Amino acid sequence: MILSFAPAEVAPPRPAVLAQLGVPAGAEVPERTALLLDDAAALFAELVAAGGVVEPISAADFEAVYRGEGRNAPDSPVAAVAPRAEHLRLFAVTLGEPLSAEVRRRFEEDDPALAVALDATASVAADEAADALERRVEADLRAGGWDRPDGAALRYSPGYCGWDVTGQRALFAALRPGRIGVSLNASCLMQPLKSVSGVVIAGPLAIHRFPPTYPFCDHCEARTCRDRLRALAKRAAV
Amino acid sequence: MTLLTDLADAIIRGDGPRVTALTRQAIGQGMPPKGILDDGLIAGMAVVGDRFRVHEIFLPDVLLAAKAMYAGMDELRPLLVREGIPSIGKVVIGSVKGDLHDIGKNLVGIMLKGAGFEVLDLGHDVPPERMVETAKAEGAKVIGMSALLTTTMPVMGEVVGLVRAQGLSGTVRTVVGGAPVSADFAREIGADAYGFDAANAVDVVRELVGRR
Numbered sequence: 001m002i003l004s005f006a007p008a009e010v011a012p013p014r015p016a017v018l019a020q021l022g023v024p025a026g027a028e029v030p031e032r033t034a035l036l037l038d039d040a041a042a043l044f045a046e047l048v049a050a051g052g053v054v055e056p057i058s059a060a061d062f063e064a065v066y067r068g069e070g071r072n073a074p075d076s077p078v079a080a081v082a083p084r085a086e087h088l089r090l091f092a093v094t095l096g097e098p099l100s101a102e103v104r105r106r107f108e109e110d111d112p113a114l115a116v117a118l119d120a121t122a123s124v125a126a127d128e129a130a131d132a133l134e135r136r137v138e139a140d141l142r143a144g145g146w147d148r149p150d151g152a153a154l155r156y157s158p159g160y161c162g163w164d165v166t167g168q169r170a171l172f173a174a175l176r177p178g179r180i181g182v183s184l185n186a187s188c189l190m191q192p193l194k195s196v197s198g199v200v201i202a203g204p205l206a207i208h209r210f211p212p213t214y215p216f217c218d219h220c221e222a223r224t225c226r227d228r229l230r231a232l233a234k235r236a237a238v
Numbered sequence: 239m240t241l242l243t244d245l246a247d248a249i250i251r252g253d254g255p256r257v258t259a260l261t262r263q264a265i266g267q268g269m270p271p272k273g274i275l276d277d278g279l280i281a282g283m284a285v286v287g288d289r290f291r292v293h294e295i296f297l298p299d300v301l302l303a304a305k306a307m308y309a310g311m312d313e314l315r316p317l318l319v320r321e322g323i324p325s326i327g328k329v330v331i332g333s334v335k336g337d338l339h340d341i342g343k344n345l346v347g348i349m350l351k352g353a354g355f356e357v358l359d360l361g362h363d364v365p366p367e368r369m370v371e372t373a374k375a376e377g378a379k380v381i382g383m384s385a386l387l388t389t390t391m392p393v394m395g396e397v398v399g400l401v402r403a404q405g406l407s408g409t410v411r412t413v414v415g416g417a418p419v420s421a422d423f424a425r426e427i428g429a430d431a432y433g434f435d436a437a438n439a440v441d442v443v444r445e446l447v448g449r450r
Binding site: 020111120188220 | 297298338345362387389418
């Protein structure tokens with residue numbers, strides 16, 4: 001299924017863009033920085049072309065996709081979570097090529113401030129688009145009768161948490177994101193750059209809880225899983 | 239306030255139009271281009287780097303200052319070229335093969351330029367061979383590598399190995415950085431140095447080229 005997203009649906013919140021730029025929460029933001037981010041937001045709204053693709057996949061087929069080229073960590077969250085899933089959906093989202101082209105152009109024209117501000121805006125927006133897709137998948141599942149009050153649909157991506165980036169090849173072969181203009185290069189990186197791919201795993205909320213104590217966690221600076229685990233705990237409490 | 243301290247101050251405030259105007263004024267007064275560069279533009283960027291280092295200012299301020307500096311360089315460059323004034327060294331930088339994250343690498347490049355280096359930015363997903371070949375072909379003194387993914391860190395070791403294999407260890411130095419990278423990792427792969435952030439990377443590169 002092909003999806004499209006309105007610019008407002010993927011527009012990144014200002015605090016998240018500031019955080020992406022290394023400005024700590026609560027820090028005073030000078031007017032010139034605010035103006036810079038306004039310019040970046042306006043360019044973003046003008047250039048973004050957000051789209052997505054999502055397809056169901058069986059547990060057996062996903063096992064083969066996840067196995068990929070056999071380079072995953074011996075133990076990983078996806079390996080533990082996926083077998084307990086009730087629904088699996090492969091997905092890819094992209095913000096389109098014009099944004100990345102504009103970032104390159106600004107760098108080439110010696111405007112690093114707007115280039116980096118736009119790049120940061122787009123990076124946050126790519127995650128917003130993936131979040132939006134994740135919400136749509138969960139809503140569609142529920143509309144289709146997935147009746148689990150304690151259920152959650154969360155995404156996992158190659159390149160993170162022990163799922164080797166070479167897994168992109170098997171994922172792309174199964175999903176065919178070329179339909180939305182996303183391709184892989186020789187290093188398994190996506191073009192356009194501001195794209196996210198992976199699997200949405202739907203099942204009881206509890207299956208998504210895992211201790212961030214895998215060997216690769218020692219080197220991980222992103223630590224976004226901790227935010228997700230906190231959000232899950234909050235959701236479970238409601 | 240002298241003209242050059244005024245120029246440095248305009249850099250610090252990220253005021254591009256004023257930097258352009260003051261650089262033109264300094265040139266018009268017959269000041270030596272190297273002096274305008276060192277005591278105006280680079281001096282301003284040095285303050286920006288220091289303030290960034292102690293978290294007094296943040297990345298957007300550095301970027302706006304850099305943009306202002308580029309505006310001044312646009313005025314100065316033809317004179318520097320005409321007088322045959324070289325940069326203090328060429329540095330090849332890139333995010334290693336398999337890694338698309340380049341915000342940190344970009345900042346390092348901007349700050350290196352601000353410190354007077356000539357920067358050859360190869361972008362992201364750069365194969366080891368391309369880094370080394372570019373350094374050789376361009377006579378670069380340093381290769382700076384960035385990685386954000388733990389899965390791409392080993393590529394840094396491949397670049398270091400390639401530098402050694404081609405007998406360039408004495409002429410091309412290697413420096414690594416990025417969120418998951420550490421000084422221990424740099425030692426482990428035999429890199430010459432590790433930069434823990436962009437400002438530190440500039441200090442480290444200065445040390446590597448003997449410009450401290």
